[in-house]
Amino acid sequence: MTLFSEIDSKKLPNHVSIIMDGNGRWAKILGKKRTFGHQKGIETVKKIIEESIKLEIKYLTLFAFSKENWERPNYEVKMIMKLLASSVIKYKKTLMENDVKLNTIGDLNDLPLDSKLAIEKVKQLTNKNKKLTLTIALSYSARWEISNAIKKIVSEFDQKKFNAKNINEKLVNNYLCTNNLPYPDLLIRTGGEKRISNFLLWQLAYAELYFCETNWPEFGKNDFYQAILEYQKRERRFGKVN
Ligand code: IPE
Ligand code: IPE
Ligand code: MG
Numbered sequence: 043m044t045l046f047s048e049i050d051s052k053k054l055p056n057h058v059s060i061i062m063d064g065n066g067r068w069a070k071i072l073g074k075k076r077t078f079g080h081q082k083g084i085e086t087v088k089k090i091i092e093e094s095i096k097l098e099i100k101y102l103t104l105f106a107f108s109k110e111n112w113e114r115p116n117y118e119v120k121m122i123m124k125l126l127a128s129s130v131i132k133y134k135k136t137l138m139e140n141d142v143k144l145n146t147i148g149d150l151n152d153l154p155l156d157s158k159l160a161i162e163k164v165k166q167l168t169n170k171n172k173k174l175t176l177t178i179a180l181s182y183s184a185r186w187e188i189s190n191a192i193k194k195i196v197s198e199f200d201q202k203k204f205n206a207k208n209i210n211e212k213l214v215n216n217y218l219c220t221n222n223l224p225y226p227d228l229l230i231r232t233g234g235e236k237r238i239s240n241f242l243l244w245q246l247a248y249a250e251l252y253f254c255e256t257n258w259p260e261f262g263k264n265d266f267y268q269a270i271l272e273y274q275k276r277e278r279r280f281g282k283v284n
Contacts, residue, residue, distance in 0.1 A: 045267035049097065053274045055227035057101035058094065059240055059249070062087070064233025064257030077121045080260035083131050088136075093263050094174055095140050097270070100230035101175045101223060103147075105241050109183035112152070120154075126180070127157040134164045147219035148182030161282035177223065191217035220245055228273045232258045232265075250276045 065079030074077070094102045107122060121196075123179065128146070137144055144165050150158045161180070192218050199206065204213070215221060226249045227243065234255045238246065252269045277284060 045264055045271060049267060049270055050165070050274055051098070054099060055250075055270065055273055056099070057103065057224050057226045058099055058228045058230065058270075059103040059105070059242060060090070060238060061105045061217075061229070061231040062234075062258040062261075063231060063239075065259055067233065068257035068259045075272060076118055078123055080125055084125060086258055086261050087129070088133065088261060090261070090266055091142065091174070091267050095142070099224075101177070101246060101252075103179065103223070103226060105175040105179045105182070105243075107148075107180050107182070108240060109148075109152075109181055109186050110240065113183070113188075116244065118216035123154050123157045126153075126178075127160040128165045129162075130161050134167060135177070137164065137168050138181075141171045142168060143171040143175045144168045145177040145222075146180050147177055148180040149185070149186070149197040150180060152181040160208055169242075177220075179241065184238075185240055187219050188244060197277060203259070211259065216243070218244060223251065228231055228269065230254070230266075230269045232256050232261050248278070248280055249253065249283060250278065 062083060065083045066076035068082070069079030069080075078137070082220050091102065092105075106126065111122075112119060136142075144161075146161060146165065150161065153161070162176075191214060195209065195214070198204065199209075220242070224244075225245045225247070229238075229242075229246055229249045230252045231237075232254055234257075236253050250273050252272055254265060254269065256262075256265050
């Protein structure tokens with residue numbers, strides 16, 4: 043029995059974002075290296091993309107690697123970079139067949155060149171796909187994104203492209219990595235931690251937050267449905283009175 047039939051297809055979140063956490067701890071429980079957890083985590087990514095397509099969710103954004111994650115041991119970082127590139131290549135056909143557009147946020151220039159090129163190639167290949175926009179946050183952190191946005195805004199202001207009085211929420215949003223995406227409706231974090239860890243700080247302002255104990259490699263379709271069912275029970279007020 044799955045919870046799929048309980049989901050109200052008329053009340054789906056348009057944009058689901060996920061902090062995929064707990065790979066290392068999951069592997070440790072099994073007495074394996076952290077990298078084993080990342081490998082298993084890719085299988086969960088595949089599963090959740092499939093479920094998102096099935097549910098007809100339009101936007102799925104996954105936090106895969108933060109700016110801060112570069113401070114991890116070298117062997118782990120190297121392995122994650124390799125895994126990202128090989129997975130993107132491995133699944134490019136599936137992305138095409140399922141009309142999935144691959145998008146990224148973050149600084150791809152931080153990545154090893156071969157990983158960067160592999161990802162850019164698949165982004166280009168899937169660019170016209172429409173069913174699901176899959177955004178992977180790679181070398182992304184919200185404070186970096188916001189600082190960058192300020193830098194660009196100030197520079198264009200200096201070039202007299204706009205007046206200070208024109209700076210508003212819409213303008214700021216145009217300078218973020220997510221300017222082509224709607225704000226997330228739901229944020230899921232696996233792995234038991236109850237924090238945002240520098241993810242989409244601006245964009246999550248009115249997202250519904252859902253934290254679960256399950257580590258990412260074990261996060262299954264029923265866990266995903268559970269998060270969506272919980273979202274469907276929430277009353278979103280956006281500061282107003284319903
Ligand atoms: C999430 O799992 C994946 C990345 C941050 C790359 P972790 O690697 O953070 O796993 P834990 O949180 O240490 O268990
Ligand atoms: C957040 O997880 C980043 C990703 C899932 C890519 P972390 O494991 O880096 O976050 P902290 O260190 O627990 O806050
Ligand atoms: Mg973690």
